[in-house]
Each structure stands twice: as C-alpha cells, then as structure tokens.
Amino acid sequence: MHHLHGSVHGKCSLFRHFCKPRQLVIRQLGRDETAEIALERRLRESQRVDERVRFVSNLADWEREKREAGRNLLVLEVQGETVCHSGLMEEAEYHWKLDVQAAAEEARMRCAEIKHTFQRIARDCADATFLSHTVADTPTPCSSALCDHLGVEILPTLQFWKEGVKLWEHRGALHMRDDLAEGVLFYEGSAADGVHMGSYVTELDSRAEFNNFVSGSGSNDNVLKVVNIALTSAAPCIHVYPAVLALARNFNGYASFARVMGDSNEELENLLKEYHVLEVPTFLFFRNGKEVGRHVGSSRADLIGQILQIQQSLGMEPPPGSSIGGRPRVQRQRASWR
Structure with a gap:
C-alpha cells in the first residue's frame, strides 16, 4: 500500500501443428491456417509493430515525441544492447546467481521476452505512444545525454509519461513484463483481447x-x-x-x-x-x-x-x-x- 507524501498530487496464441497430405495446417483460435497464410499474418503483425514502436536516439527526438504525443500516454523502453540487469541490489544479485554465465543467459532471455511483450502491447494498444531507445555497449554522447536527462541508471528501464510528466517507472528486468501490462491498463485502460x-x-x-x-x-x-x-x-x-x-x-x-x-x-x-x-x-x-x-x-x-x-x-x-x-x-x- 502507498503512503501518500506531499500533495495528493493480453495471450500469445498456442499453435498446434499437424500434417495433412501436402500441406501443414496451423490451428489458431479456432481457425485453420496454412503455413503460408500464417506467415503472411505474422508479417502483417510485424509491420504493425514497426509502425507502432518508434525509436529515439537523442534528446531532440525525445522532445519531439513528447510534443507529438499530446495528452496520450507515452511509454518509453530503454534497453541495453547486451546488458540486462535484474534490478536487484548488486550484492543481492550476486548471491541470487553465482553462475555468471547462466545469469547472463537468463538475463538475455528475460530481456528478449520483455521486448516481445513491449511490441505486442504496442501493436494492440492504439491510443498510446510507444518509444524505444537502445544503449550500445559503448554509448554514444547523444545516448548518454538522453539517459542522463531521463534519469536512467539501470538497463532496462520502463517509464510512463503523460503531458510531459513522468508518472511512474520500473527499473530492471525483474517483473518488468507484468509492470508493463499493469501500467498500460492503469494509465490507458487497455487490456488483452481488446478489453477496455x-x-x-x-x-x-x-x-x-x-x-x-x-x-x-x-x-x-x-x-x-x-x-x-x-x-x-x-x-x-x-x-x-x-x-x-x-x-x-x-x-x-x-x-x-x-x-x-x-x-x-x-x-x-x-x-x-x-x-x-x-x-x-x-x-x-x-x-x-x-x-x-x-x-x-x-x-x-x-x-x-x-x-x-x-x-x-x-x-x-x-x-x-x-x-x-x-x-x-x-x-x-x-x-x-x-
């Protein structure tokens, strides 16, 4: 529960593959699809994702996107090129995973899942603006200036903005997928399967x-x-x-x-x-x-x-x-x- 300080100021479809003579049919949500039709559908969905997620590389991009978002919810994902922190304290994270290689692989998979969730929600939520920024292993001066301006210290970081004001943020990969969906529902009112x-x-x-x-x-x-x-x-x-x-x-x-x-x-x-x-x-x-x-x-x-x-x-x-x-x-x- 939240102590007030100061002013009171949805599912990836399950695919079942089975062979019929001369063609593969995919049964999805009660429909039969040939492999070719399924591929065309996925390409269309990927195109919608490309249209919905815009990439910012510097402060000028960020300021422009904020202005163009107007009164709409703006969701920003800042991720690392290869870095993916859990968000736990350094010592806790060390004890949490002693096997460094295993931890790195799990982090990579976790961040890949976050990216997929971000793209899916962006595709399905038409009334919000979704932005992404990737920090290279050797950050450019423009990338560093943007992260400093946003106060980003942990990769990945997820931020929710509206009318130029940061409403909330989540730092680190742990629980980020859940918090992304919860934040979009709380601020925008959109849930899975078109529910509002x-x-x-x-x-x-x-x-x-x-x-x-x-x-x-x-x-x-x-x-x-x-x-x-x-x-x-x-x-x-x-x-x-x-x-x-x-x-x-x-x-x-x-x-x-x-x-x-x-x-x-x-x-x-x-x-x-x-x-x-x-x-x-x-x-x-x-x-x-x-x-x-x-x-x-x-x-x-x-x-x-x-x-x-x-x-x-x-x-x-x-x-x-x-x-x-x-x-x-x-x-x-x-x-x-x-």
Missing part, C-alpha cells in the same frame, strides 16, 4: 460524479458500490488494478466498481481528506449512498473476502468463479498531506 477498463470500471473525475455513483439507484439496490481510491504514481495501486478489472467483469450484478484518482484535482484531494483516506489503495464500500465498509491495501484475497462478506450479510449468493489470483506485491503506501 471503461466498460467495467467507472472513472470518477469530480465530487458530483462520485456522489452520483455512490447514491445513484439502479435496477438492483443490493448491488454494492465499490470505489477504488488510487494515486497516479503509487505502485500498489498499479499492481492491484488488474484484479479490480477482473472483479468488475466477474461481479456484474453483484458489485459495481469505480475509481477515483485522488491526485488529479483539488476537489478530489479534498474528497480523500473528507473520507480520511491515509493510505492507498483504499476501497470504499457503499450501499444506498452510505459507506458500509472499507478495505485498505492491495491484497486481492482480502478485497474479495470483504465484498463477499458484506453481500452475504444480505443473503446474496456470490457469483461463480469469484477467486481472482495474482502475484503478491507491496500492499500499501502511507499518506501524509501537505
């Missing part, structure tokens, strides 16, 4: 929208209203968000979900103070406009358990498959108001 957050989680940008959500009546007043309180740069809020989306999709008719980005404007800053939100993520539970409980932290199991407990007190049966998994991460971050 806005179809399931309501974004609340003002006090009026908050009041309408928690007090508004629907076809079933027993539906629990869940408000996810988050901050822009709080890693626990980013890490838990896939679970929030999954719950919103699976709990349709059982619980309704919305999100408040508490540092997006002064009105929402005051809302968080009014509800005594000191740590994020915080989940506020409402029924008929009244708060009936809350959950603090990013534990998926505890969040699900609390929602089920509140609803079962009304005799409401839980929906099928109401267990949302996920990797354990930092659960909370504390707040102090300026």
